[in-house]
Amino acid sequence: MMATAPATVTGLKKACSQCNLLESCLPFGMIDSDIHRLDELVGVRRRIKRQQPLYRTGDPFEAIYAIRIGSFKTDVLLEDGREQVTGFQMTGEILGLDGISAELHSCNAIALEDSEVCVIPYAKLEELARIVEGLQHRFHKVMSREIVRDHGVMMLLGSMRAEERLAAFLLNMSQRFTARGFSASEFHLRMTREEIGSYLGLKLETVSRAFSRFQDEGLVAVQQKHIRILDNNSLRKLIQHQPGAR
């Protein structure tokens, strides 16, 4: 397996304490004096161009990454070429946790647009987590949230029909854009229909048709990757008691 792609690297003195993502990123809820200790943590930042990997399956695990700018997808590839997208990640979210287990990354992380991440060397994180009040707990919460999120995706994939899956996906995106101070009802998707389909366990045509049906029913306005949510409640209802629930 190839090593990670070349990347621009930036040395920095005050990573976390001067970062505007402080509220939503790993250090959330930590007290001021400790946050300065976190500046030790983030040695460098890396820029990743659209479509380039941050890491790949089999790469040795050395660090986790906090997204500063941009967004990513993670995916797993089967020998026969089948791809399963396991998640989409936005600013403030953490990438690379999969690598701790085997000291190798077990999926690919690909930038959906030109992006920038903070590199958090794992050894340093472990060390600091032992010292800095709350950091260990905070980190455990991040990992646990990932597990809970994955269970939600299993629910999607295992028990929901195509339209429910897409509705859940859109509401999830909306909620995450909101959390970042963007509009809850209008946003731009960074991924293709095929990537959405892979994530939701559907073919791209099915995703496209579901979008069209939502549009016909006045739930959303769709123009390629630009989405406007018109009827939040109906989307929400779609997820819950679908009449012919499997």
Place this chain on the structure above:
Amino acid sequence: MMATAPATVTGLKKACSQCNLLESCLPFGMIDSDIHRLDELVGVRRRIKRQQPLYRTGDPFEAIYAIRIGSFKTDVLLEDGREQVTGFQMTGEILGLDGISAELHSCNAIALEDSEVCVIPYAKLEELARIVEGLQHRFHKVMSREIVRDHGVMMLLGSMRAEERLAAFLLNMSQRFTARGFSASEFHLRMTREEIGSYLGLKLETVSRAFSRFQDEGLVAVQQKHIRILDNNSLRKLIQHQPGAR
């Protein structure tokens, strides 16, 4: 939401250091002197009767659990009654990691047979992880492995056909029985067809039919819950390059 079910509780002095699961459980790979410190960790054990919950969605999170005897399933319920089984757990595996994130459990853990768990109070674990060499790292690995496992399930649910899913499930069970010193080729499933189906995103009839087809083709011998794997390689091949790969 109701509190957890009543349970038999046992006080103990030397939990980990005298436990025969030492090799495969949380403390794996830790040095002897430290393992005795882990005895502090496990205050009590709890017995859970078949079909009873160890914890339920919404229960306050206080501890994680190491399975000493028996096995469990975890599941998520939707309002309309749909169930998604998110995993099956065996001896030495850890339950409850989902609860760290929101300080509430986000799924149900139900015993598949009369079982016994070691209760590991999370606060104590955090504290000890700061002191005991290697424990923090070991714990992170456990969480990370859970994330990787979940990605595998997403792959199953999102990109594999019914027979592939069942083959993967059987091989996974076989591998886990082997790791516990049981036969790799002959074992007893603790869960129903319906639970397997829910886990694999299939209806119970589909699971049953897939079992029958495997039997017809001489891949396994199935007698209710008793499984004998006759042709490991063919099962393995089934997973990889399925001709009509989606």
Place this chain on the structure above:
DNA sequence: CTTTCCGGTTGATATGGATCAACCGCGCAA
């Protein structure tokens, strides 16, 4: 010993989403 019930198997039929195929239009390169 008999009855009941639940988990499992098997058959017939229905259907949601996959597949195959045509076409559209925007953005980019020449």
Place this chain on the structure above:
DNA sequence: TTGCGCGGTTGATCCATATCAACCGGAAAG
């Protein structure tokens, strides 16, 4: 400016799995 390619949409058809239904057998209860 034109041409090309990729992402997206839409239509026709197919098929894997769901659904509905009947039946079986072992275990537990009476």
